[in-house]
Amino acid sequence: MSIQTSNSSGTTANGAPFRHLNGDGVRDYFAFFRLPRKLDLDLAQLEREFHQQSRKLHPDLFTQSSAEQQEWSMEQSSRLNDAYRTLRDPIRRTQYLLRLEGLELEEQSETATEQVRASGQAKKQIVPEDLLEEVFELNMQWEELRMNKKTGDSDPALVRELEGQKVSLEQKQEALLEELKSYWVEWDALGDTSPLEARNRVTAKMADLLNRRSYIRNLVRDVNAALEN
């Protein structure tokens, strides 16, 4: 796979403004915006590029065109929207890049379990032990809170504790985003010619972080639900 499209798209100017976008359905979102595969994106530039391309691709411009062209415009517009939504969001952008780099964020890898079944080794867990402990403890408390509510007991101390947890979880989520940004910088400093191990080392760190973040995100959701009910 290459990212050469960033400089091979000079045909936008006139006459056939979108020819360079046509026919190649497999181009990745970065290439779609003529961006290199970097993570610390210039969001203003992304937005400008998005508006510019939207204007050119909008289905309204194709009402007089052939059915084929109309369909093409619809497809490209929707792909443009997907691309923009994905790249604009820091987490989705990172996930997308990891997928492009061949790294799937697995739920619970069946393959890895099959491997340890054969080798007898311990399976490396995606989530660090201390985070799991924390998740478990928090769930125990929330269960208690739900039970209390069912029986009509209210426990102001428990509610206060939950509110404290909510704040600390949100802070943790923020901190993870900052940590992720530091990996972006590492990634962006690497080039296409960097050794594969170096690239893999950074993508692995990002994958690990996103997995931890998923947990925290779910916890924030659950603690909010527990407080609202």
Added chain:
Amino acid sequence: MSYSDKVLDHYSNPRNVGSLDKSSSEVGTGLVGAPECGDVMKLQIKVNPQTNVIEDAKFKTFGCGSAIASSSLATEWVKGKTVDEALQIKNTEIVKELSLPPVKIHCSVLAEDAIRAAIHDWKKKQAPVDELARAEAR
């Protein structure tokens, strides 16, 4: 999505919910989680030091019905087995027994992982540290 009858049975009637003394040398604890759905599963076994037979098993799972059913079934299956026999349990057998749909296969994987983690923890307690390190280096 609808759950199978067996999932519903384990879900509304979970077997072996609870906990064992984590600090006991006869007890192994496995704590595993799946980030995407936020499930967290704790499975504990109590092993007879003479026979290596798992005499008791307890679990506590926070997650969907399939995750709860998978871990409940896992505790039922490991009880009475030797540690080595328990290591033979495959997630696909759990899938089959509970008729889990493809999107819930990861719950069965989690349950197998929990069994393995618990056994690993117990083994760590049995073997002197250096012996374990050698085993892992092998």
